[in-house]
Amino acid sequence: MAPIATLSCKESFTISHYLNSPLLSNTANKRVYGECNNPAVHSHEYTVEVITRGTVDTSIGTVMSLSDLKSLLKSTVANKLHGRNLDYEINFFRTVPSTMENLAIFIWQSMKQDLDEPELLYEVKLTDNEQNCVVYNGSGGYVQRKGQTLLTSDTD
Incomplete structure (x- = not known):
């Protein structure tokens, strides 16, 4: 049996955004997102680690x-993403809140689309200040259909 291994790579980038859900009232947005629900935006420096997993190619x-x-x-x-305002410059975030979880999903979907062997993508780990972390492994996600963003499995 061929050996299985993981291979990962990290990249840092800075974005700006504000947390707001179009599905919530102004009061609910303020309650859920607190001071991050401010249209004056704020920025984060994130580190993303993309982890691949597969058979070690003997060649x-x-x-x-x-x-x-x-x-x-x-x-x-x-x-x-670097230097961008997610809410105004990245179409994906026009209909979903620009949370860390949704950013990890966006990165997963972008990497999956661009990888020559998308089945190697194993995890996306997104860290903010080494205090907050989201790990996403492709379970569920979003698709655009008829102008709506829908939650789905990436195997649908």
Whole structure:
């Protein structure tokens, strides 16, 4: 049996946003998100770790090319998100709150779409200040259908 291993890569980026759900009233948004529900926006510096898992390729001795993973992470995540206001500049967040959980889902879906072997994607770990962390493994997600964002499984 071929050995199975994980390979991960990290990238840091800064975004701005404010937490607000279009499905909640102003009062409920303030209660749920507290001081983060302020249209004057605030910023975060996140570190994302993308973890792949698969059979070690005997020809290269790794799950996939680390340089390919680094390059993809940079182009798929950092170049698209760094310095952006999620709520106004990234279409995905026009209909879902720009929470850490939804940001991890967005990164997962972006990486899954751009990977040559999407089945290797294992986890996305998003950390804010080393105090807060979200780990997403592809269970459920969002799809755009007829102008609506719907929660679904990425296997649907």
